[in-house]
Each structure stands twice: as structure tokens, then as C-alpha cells.
Amino acid sequence: MGQQRQEQSAELCAAFAEFEAVSGKLTEFYASLEQRVAELTAELHESRAELQRELQAKDLLATRLESLLTALPGGIVVIDGAGRVQDFNPAAANLLDGLDRGTPWIEIVATSFAPRWDDGHDVSLKDGRRVSVATQSLHGEPGQILLITDVTETRRLQELLNHHRRLSAKTEMAASLAHQIRTPLSVAMLQVSNLSRATANPELRRRCTVKALDAMRQLERLVEDMLTFARGGTLEMSELEVGPVLEGLIAELAAAMPDSDFEVALGPVPPVRIRGNRSALHSIMLNLVNNGRAAAQGKGHLEISVRELGDYIQLRFADDGPGVPAADRENVFEPFFTTRRSGTGLGLSVARAVARAHGGELAIEPDYQDGACFVLSLPRLATAQAS
Structure with a gap:
């Protein structure tokens, strides 16, 4: 009987010892788990803070980009992969009638553009203004960005400059023409003067007539060329x-x-x-x-x-x-x-x-x-x- 109690007591002690060992391990594991949770919480907090900073930076960048697009003198139109207007700036709205998000770009073209034979690399609008259009594909997604620049005033100034250049050229040509006319005119007058002489024989008259006609033909060519040049712009x-x-x-x-x-x-x-x-x-x-x-x-x-x-x-x-x-x-x-x-x-x-x-x-x-x-x-x- 006493021996049985001793065995039970030993088993109980062993069980307590094992329990204490397991309990110690659980305590260590729990402490480790608490530490890991604390680390993950800190990492999550840092990640959220970093994400917040990135979002703020992106918001700031978006605000700056929007301000930049608004301030740009040229029109910006973003077209998605389906050919519809996705976004645009105020300058584009000022140039193009009916511009609205979701509108098919082809409808905007029909509403606002009126191409003319003399447009060259530009395109005329229905209100008479002329624009240049540059395109750029969107990186990483279907669609295009259009840059539309109003070149009406630039072309007007170019035409005015060309007009002044033509006037200057015509002035120079008029001065040169007066000088160029003198020689054939003098030749013609001299030959006609020789024809009027009473002593002129038939052969001399023939030679004088040929030379006078040649001089007058040269005068005619000068006048025709000058008239063609003068009509060049009209x-x-x-x-x-x-x-x-x-x-x-x-x-x-x-x-x-x-x-x-x-x-x-x-x-x-x-x-x-x-x-x-x-x-x-x-x-x-x-x-x-x-x-x-x-x-x-x-x-x-x-x-x-x-x-x-x-x-x-x-x-x-x-x-x-x-x-x-x-x-x-x-x-x-x-x-x-x-x-x-x-x-x-x-x-x-x-x-x-x-x-x-x-x-x-x-x-x-x-x-x-x-x-x-x-x-x-x-x-x-x-x-x-x-x-």
C-alpha cells in the first residue's frame, strides 16, 4: 500500500514537472508571439504611414499636373482605347465645340474641324481658326494624348511677313527693272533714229528694223515676267x-x-x-x-x-x-x-x-x-x- 502511494506520488511529481516544462514553453512562445505581434503592428503602422505619404505625394502631383494642364496655352485631350474623350483641359474646351467626357472623338472632329485645301500641316476649325495637332500614345494602356495648338496668329504673322517680303522684292525689282529697260529701250530708239535718216539704204533699214524688233521683244519679255511675278501671290x-x-x-x-x-x-x-x-x-x-x-x-x-x-x-x-x-x-x-x-x-x-x-x-x-x-x-x- 505504501509502495503504491509512493509510485502515485512519483507519477504526480513527474506530471507536475512536465506541466511546468510545457507551461514554461507556452509562456516563452506567448512572449515570442507578443513580440512578433508588436513587430507586425509596428511594420503595419509604418506601411500605413508610408502609403499615406505616397497618397499625399500622388495627390500633390495630381494637383500640380491639373494646374499645369489648366495653365497650358495648348489644348490637351486624352482619348481612351474606345476612341472616346477621357479628359481634357480648359484650352481644349475653348478650341473645340461640344467637347465632353465620354463623347466619341470622331463626333468632335465632325463638329469642330473644317479642313481646307491650303491647310498644309495645320487643320482649320469651323470658326476660322487654324490649329496644329500632335499625337502621343498612352504608355501601358490603349489610347492617345492629343496636343492641339492654336496657330492662327502665328500663321497670320507669317503671311504678313511674306506679304512684306513680296512688297520689298517688288520694290527692288521695280528699281532694277527701270535700269534693265534702259538698255533695250536705248537700242530701239537708236535703231528707229537710224531708220529716220534720209541717207539710210534698204540694207541698213533692214538691219535697224531687226535690231529694233529684238530690243522691243526683250522689253516685252521683261514686262511679261514682271507682271507674272507681281501676280504670283494672287x-x-x-x-x-x-x-x-x-x-x-x-x-x-x-x-x-x-x-x-x-x-x-x-x-x-x-x-x-x-x-x-x-x-x-x-x-x-x-x-x-x-x-x-x-x-x-x-x-x-x-x-x-x-x-x-x-x-x-x-x-x-x-x-x-x-x-x-x-x-x-x-x-x-x-x-x-x-x-x-x-x-x-x-x-x-x-x-x-x-x-x-x-x-x-x-x-x-x-x-x-x-x-x-x-x-x-x-x-x-x-x-x-x-x-
Whole structure:
């Protein structure tokens, strides 16, 4: 009996010892758990504080961005992947009628834009203003950002500057023209004076008549070129197909020079249309051909070719004559600059003025080695406009 009690007492002591051991472990685990909870609480508090700081920074950035967009003089329109207006700034609302969030952009285009043939890289609005439009894709999401800039005043100032430049050029040309007229006029007056002499024989009269007529023809060319230059900025424009204009030029040349040693060839012409003045364009094309023939002294070859280059077409007049010296390549477009005794010095300056009045340009191909190549660039009409 006593032994049994001793065994029970020993078991009880062992159980208490095990309980104390487990209890100690639980106490340690609980303390560790409390410490971990405290650490997680601190980390969570820091994360929340960091998130709050980030949100405040983003709110500040958004406020600054909104202020910046509001202050921008250009219109900003954000279009989502579905083609609808997502956001815009006040400048855009001032430019475009009916601009509202959720509105399809194509409706805004139909409501506000009225493209014209002479817009170039700009676009006209229905209220008469002109804008430039730049696009940028949204990074990481479908859609676009449009930057719309009002260039009405800029274009007005450019036109005013061009107008003043034309006036200045016309003033200079008028002064030079008076000087240029003197020589052929003096020649004509001298020959007419010789004709009036009683002692003039028939042969002398014939020579005087020929010289007087030559001088008066030179005067006529001077006056015609001057009038063409003066009309350069106010030409009546209409839609033209390039092919018939060039074919008419070739037909006229064939009739005027049936037995000439100077050959003019026309390459393939693509079906392109332009907006221009047929008479003025015909005149400068004829001038370029005659210029090549004169440089080749009436013997040689000139080829007219047409190239499409983006929004422009290039009409290239390439001859196999002596070419234009590098030092004279810009001077040849100056009024009254000429290297020929019979030239007026107005032909190429008139041709360039007419080209620019058409929104184009006339230049010399600098890398052409087989003679001279004059390149007439003109804005082409888009297919939709042409039809």
C-alpha cells in the first residue's frame, strides 16, 4: 500500500514537472508571439504611414499636373482605347465645340474641324481658326494624348511677313527693272533714229528694223515676267490633273520646235492632282524648258519626270547641258541675275515666286552630275479631296 502511494506520488511529481516544462514553453512562445505581434503592428503602422505619404505625394502631383494642364496655352485631350474623350483641359474646351467626357472623338472632329485645301500641316476649325495637332500614345494602356495648338496668329504673322517680303522684292525689282529697260529701250530708239535718216539704204533699214524688233521683244519679255511675278501671290487656283498639263506643254513644244536639235521627253506621269493655276504653271514649265535649251545652245536633251514624295509631287526638268556652277545655284533665282546676254534675269525668279504661290518650291538638284536638274515641288491633293 505504501509502495503504491509512493509510485502515485512519483507519477504526480513527474506530471507536475512536465506541466511546468510545457507551461514554461507556452509562456516563452506567448512572449515570442507578443513580440512578433508588436513587430507586425509596428511594420503595419509604418506601411500605413508610408502609403499615406505616397497618397499625399500622388495627390500633390495630381494637383500640380491639373494646374499645369489648366495653365497650358495648348489644348490637351486624352482619348481612351474606345476612341472616346477621357479628359481634357480648359484650352481644349475653348478650341473645340461640344467637347465632353465620354463623347466619341470622331463626333468632335465632325463638329469642330473644317479642313481646307491650303491647310498644309495645320487643320482649320469651323470658326476660322487654324490649329496644329500632335499625337502621343498612352504608355501601358490603349489610347492617345492629343496636343492641339492654336496657330492662327502665328500663321497670320507669317503671311504678313511674306506679304512684306513680296512688297520689298517688288520694290527692288521695280528699281532694277527701270535700269534693265534702259538698255533695250536705248537700242530701239537708236535703231528707229537710224531708220529716220534720209541717207539710210534698204540694207541698213533692214538691219535697224531687226535690231529694233529684238530690243522691243526683250522689253516685252521683261514686262511679261514682271507682271507674272507681281501676280504670283494672287493667282486663281483650281483642281488640276498633272498629266494633261504636261502633255499640253509637250504638244506646244513639238509645234513650236518641229525641226529642233533640242529634244524634250516626258516620262511616265502618275494620276495625281494638284491645286493650281494652269496658265502660271504652264508658263514656268515652259520657262524651265527654254532655260535648258538656251543653256545647251539649242542642242541636247531634256527629260521631264514626275515623282510622288509624301504630300508633294516633284516635277524634275533634267537636261544634259553644262549645268549650273555651285556658286551660282542660289543666285540664279535672284531677280535680274543672268549669265546670258539675251536673258532678262527674271525667268527663274518668276518661276520660284509662282511655285511658292502654289505652296511649293523650285530648287536645283545639288547632286545631279549630267547637266542641270530643276525640281518643281507642289503639294498634291489627297485622294479624298481630289474625288
